[in-house]
Amino acid sequence: MTLLDYLLRANLYLFLLYGCYYLLLRRHTFFGLNRAYLLVSAGLSLILPLVELPTETVAALPATPVQLPTLTLVQAEATSSGPDWALLGWGAYGLIALGLLIRLIWRTTRLLGYIRQQPQQPLHGFTLVHPADPQTPTFSFFGYMILSPADRQAEAVRTHELVHIRQWHSVDVLFFEFLQALFWYNPVLLAYRASIRQVHEFLADAGASATHRADYARYLVTYALGDGPEVLANSFFKPSLLVPRLRMLQRRATNRWALGKYALVLPVTLVTLALTAARPEVEHLIVEPFQTQKPAPIKGRVVGPDNKPLPGANVIVRNATHGTTTDRSGQFTLDVKPGTRLVVSFAGFATQEVVAQAGRELLIRLAPQSGRSASQKSALAPGKKQPVSRQTTDQISTQGQAEDIIAVQEHMVVGQRRMAVGDTNNRPVQIRIRGNSAGLGTPPPLFIVDGVDQKSEVGLSELNPKDIESINVLKGSSAYAIYGEKGTHGVVIVTTKTGKKHETKPAEPGKH
Structure with a gap:
């Protein structure tokens, strides 16, 4: 909180x-x-601005590293600025407050010096001072009662001033004089000071007129002349307070039900405190270091619907080029960050995505593709095929009786096309296959040379084997996961030595 906030x-x-x-x-x-x-309200006005309400603790946020470009610092030329008006304002405020405080100390010292120069008579609980000047009015200051020669026989005056002394009214006066010096620009303190003096006189009048209130009021009216005392003292007679004192002497005592009004001040104070209470400033920003997740070994097992292991299943990192395959027991191990999405595929089964979890072995159960049953045998490893047995559902019609009928299942290879040959009268048939693969016209794989798609492998024959840096082959789900529909029939990636020199970020082939 700044000083200006506190003052406001x-x-x-x-x-x-x-x-x-x-x-x-x-x-x-x-x-x-x-x-x-x-007194209490003035004191609280100095304390309440310093009260801090409890605030909710904010969780520290991790700091994310950010790379900034290199900045060139250029020293700015010094420019002449105008006067610092804020500093000048605070200087003027401090000088005025200091001057008022010095003036208060000087007046207090002068009054005490005057009292010590006069004849004194110690009495029970106070010191009676007899001024030499008969024009000096009667007043009191702390434990001193300065009694005018004209009032020595006036018992009411002595009783009045004795109340001021016993209740230490001079302390109240000096307290508000001190506040007035600090907050000299605030007119409310003038009202505070006038009100506390008025209350002092009401208290002294109540003590002096306990038995004869009407006679005491008449005595106030007939009280005569004399110069006013020092304003720091409590004087018996002040013309500005005469009328309020007379009115208060004639007023009936306030009903005790009015005491409830004092309680109304409490909610006003609490609401104001809630609206203006100081908030603790942030002195230290707690920044936790950004915890970068490191790759960790993720283990898993790939099985089919019958919980049998699927050896050779592809486990590829989503939107990446690296992965692995399962072993004979369907197990795999892959170093990836926790939370990485893995694409698991196996020929004849639907592709599945899973999330890598640290410290937990994954159990991935693949379901057969639509149109295939769980009893259908599929390829065991990429590039290796074996006959697949299907359960036939053809209805067998019989004529007469039939015993021990055996239905022979048809054998076929997954992905291989079938061709029917017409009747050749039992003569040998010669079949000639033309094309780029043994799949009877199966589309060729995608050829990529130095990142450029090739329409066919014709361009490969024009390459000098000595110029080839590496050849990578992707097929199956791994090729489809990276190149989409174009990689359905496999991808052949050729990198030449010339292309490797200009390559900025080489692709990382999959692990098979």
Whole structure:
């Protein structure tokens, strides 16, 4: 909190709390409570701005590393600026406050010096001072009662001033004089100071007129001339307070039900505190280091619907080019970050995506593709095929009786086409296959030379084997996962030595 914030909040409390006194309490005859309210409210106005309400703890956020470009610092030329008006303003405020404090100390010292120069008579609980000048008015200051020669026989005056001394009213006066010096620009403190002096006189009058209130009022009216005393002292007679004192002497005691008004001040104070309470400033920003997840070995097992292992299943990192295959028991191990999505595929089974989890072995159960049953045998490893037995559902029609009928299942190879040959009268048939593969016209794989798609393998014959750096072959689900529909029939990636030199980020082939 800055000094300006403190001053603004303190003056706001002074204004609100005195407003409650002026509107609700000043006409009551509870003089002791009114005095306590004025003192406590002024003191709270200095303390409440420093109160800090508890705030919710905010969780620290991890710091994400950010790379910034290199900046060139150029020293700016010094420019002439105008005067610092804020500094000048605070300087003027401090000088005025310091001057008022020095003036308060000087007046207090001068008054005490005057008292010590006069004849004194120690009495029980106070010191009676007899001024030499008969024009000196009667007043009191702390434990001193300065009694005018004209009032030596006036018992009411002595009783009045004795109340000031015993209740230490001079402390209240100096307290508000000190506040006035600090907050000299606030007019509310002038009202505070006038109100506390008025309450002091009401208290002293109540003590002096306990038995004969009417006679005491007449005595105030007939009290005569004399110069006013030092304003720091409590004088018996002040013309500005004469009328309020007479009115208060004639007023009936306030009903005790009015004490509830003092309780109304509490919610006003609490609401103001909630709205203006200081908030702790952030002194230290807690930044936790960004924890980068490192690749960890992820283990898993790939099985079919019958929980039998699927050896040779492809486990590829999604949107990447690296992966692995399962062993004979369907197990695999792959170094990836936890939370990485893995694409698991096997010929004849539907592709499945799983999320890698650290410290936990994955069990991946693949379901057969639509149109295939669980009893259908599929390829065991990429590039290796074996006959697949299907369960036939053809209806067998019989004529007569038939015993021990055996249905022979038809054998075929997954992915291989079938061709029917017409009747040749039992003569040998010669079949000639033309094309780029043994799949009876199966489309050729995708050829990529130095990142450029080739329409066929014709371009490969034009390459010098010495110029070839590497050849990578992708097929099956791994080729489809990377190149989509174009990689359905496999991908042949050729990298030449010339292309490798210009390559900025080589692709990482899959692990098979």
